[in-house]
Amino acid sequence: MSEELKSGSRLEKILRSGKFAVTGECGPPRGADPEVIHKKCSLLKDKADAFNITDNQTSVVRMSSISSAVIMMQQGLEPVMQMVCRDRNRIAIQSDILGGAALGIKNMLCLSGDHQKFGDHPQAKNVFDLDSIQLINTVKTMRDDGKFLSGEDIKGAPKLFIGAAENPFADPFEIRAPRLGKKVAAGVDFIQTQCIFNLSKFELWMKQVVDMGLHEKVFILGGVTPFKSFGMARYMANNVPGMDVPDELLQRMKNTPKEKQAEEGITIAVETIKKLQEIKGIAGVHIMAIEWEEKVGELADKAGLLPRPVL
Amino acid sequence: MVIGERKPFDEIMKMLEGLQKISVMGCGGCVTVCLTGGQDEVRVLSSQIRMARDKEGNPIEIIEKTLERQCDPEYVELAAPVAPDVEAVLSMACGVGVQFMAERYKDLPIYPALNTTFVGGSKKEGYYVERCQTCGACKLYYTGGICPIARCSKSLLNGPCGGSTNGKCEIDPEVDCAWQLILDRLKSLNQMDRYSEIMPINDWRTNRDGGPRKMIREDFQR
Missing domain, CATH: 3.40.50.2300 (Response regulator)
Structure with missing residues (x-):
């Protein structure tokens, strides 16, 4: 993979130097109090290389990802600003990309976004002027060609490390690797996958990815989410679209006494990370400990990922 | 109709x-x-x-x-x-x-x-379904005759998103995933090469976003 830095972000440096990267996640608060982010940051600091700031995830209104990312930077952590196509047209998207870059954000994750039906404002009008693949290409055009979508020159191109998500477990399975190919063609630098519970299916997808040579063109971080409880595992299996939780994992959580389930969830996640490290083409892990930030450090530590490299 | x-x-x-x-x-x-x-x-x-x-x-x-x-x-x-x-x-x-x-x-x-x-049609008597969103720039050539704008809940031109499950859309298990339908059709038409192309960013001026629309047949204006 090329060693030329596009953004100079910490995450990019780690990946381009061939080190196994770790990213985490931080959901912004449902209010204007920055203290919530400060607290999460103190739990997450030094436990990963960079942290996704979600953008009104599940279509529930929260503090904006740009402002939360800036608050995170003030605490000395590196954010990955998520951006969804649901809420902004191309004018607002390009404007926010410029603003984010000007404020010092160096990583960005391009997403279509959950449908507003899932959130607290199902009455909202959605935008989807662009889709995630077109958004990737928009950022790349702005960064590498120094042009807006209109073709006009940008004075001061935004230097961003461009990420996207991919869900190997969604249907139809056979186009999931080709669809990653489209994201690569659009100019993505790194990919964070959906939470991996079904490792054999994931390996099958990765084999296709490697056969297509995509692992040499994009850094792939495997998504890992620890179960807090059997209830959460069951919820993810039954209620989250595109999530694949094998029965054997559900049974394992179910057969664990309630007070030990959280610990078992961490153990499963550690096992997953260790297996991911052995899969060809995997450049890192993305830990999504949903509203469980205090466990990211323990999980990373048990998986042998700490301390994080100092650059 | x-x-x-x-x-x-x-x-x-x-x-x-x-x-x-x-x-x-x-x-x-x-x-x-x-x-x-x-x-x-x-x-x-x-x-x-x-x-x-x-x-x-x-x-x-x-x-x-x-x-x-x-x-x-x-x-x-x-x-x-x-x-x-x-x-x-x-x-x-x-x-x-x-x-x-x-x-x-x-x-x-x-x-x-x-x-x-x-704008739709009747599947059978008393059962009507949406098929067109009158975007003003028909893309059905590229998508196997199934419209991603009208039928994908997010109008994705490069779908399917990560919420497609067993052929159904993430918003409702009763709703077909338009991109599953498109892929099935492209496959049966032997046109899967059309999927590998990235669909460019849409020009929505022909949609209602360009303001109220009209269509004039000049030859009938005399």
Whole structure:
């Protein structure tokens, strides 16, 4: 993979130097109090290389990802600003990309976004002027060609490390690797996958990815989410679209006494990370400990990922 | 065709408050075909209104009439004899018909009895589905004859998103994933090469985003 830095972000440096990267996640608060982010940051600091700031995830209104990312930077952590196509047209998207870059954000994750039906404002009008693949290409055009979508020159191109998500477990399975190919063609630098519970299916997808040579063109971080409880595992299996939780994992959580389930969830996640490290083409892990930030450090530590490299 | 659905009865009754003489005006076009605004529906709705008003001890006089089409000045003109005799018209046409009536009869309130819902077709009698969003730049050549704008919940031109499960959309297990349908069709047409191309960012000017649209056949303007 090329060693030329596009953004100079910490995450990019780690990946381009061939080190196994770790990213985490931080959901912004449902209010204007920055203290919530400060607290999460103190739990997450030094436990990963960079942290996704979600953008009104599940279509529930929260503090904006740009402002939360800036608050995170003030605490000395590196954010990955998520951006969804649901809420902004191309004018607002390009404007926010410029603003984010000007404020010092160096990583960005391009997403279509959950449908507003899932959130607290199902009455909202959605935008989807662009889709995630077109958004990737928009950022790349702005960064590498120094042009807006209109073709006009940008004075001061935004230097961003461009990420996207991919869900190997969604249907139809056979186009999931080709669809990653489209994201690569659009100019993505790194990919964070959906939470991996079904490792054999994931390996099958990765084999296709490697056969297509995509692992040499994009850094792939495997998504890992620890179960807090059997209830959460069951919820993810039954209620989250595109999530694949094998029965054997559900049974394992179910057969664990309630007070030990959280610990078992961490153990499963550690096992997953260790297996991911052995899969060809995997450049890192993305830990999504949903509203469980205090466990990211323990999980990373048990998986042998700490301390994080100092650059 | 344009599909319409009758408004809730209470909402209709609220629009008619204080009126003593109206016309319920049907349309012989799309809404007759989709069984919501034709002659039969005019009769049923008029009876319902009369009965409700009689029950209140506040009777209303209704002239029932159905025009061939309410989206055509030639037929809209045929409401002229009725217009001076009524305080308002309750139109059972789509939103286009309501507005064409309002444009012709300047001093007469024209109220909508339907919600105009979508452009679609009938799968079977009484079962209508959306198929077109009138974006003004048809992409069906690229997508196996299935429209991602009208049928993907996120209108993704490069789908499917990560929420496609067993051929269904993440918003509702009853809704087909448009991209699953597109891929199935492209495969059976041996056109999967069309999927490998990235669909460029759309120009929405031909959609309603470019402002109200019109189509003029110059050869008919003489």
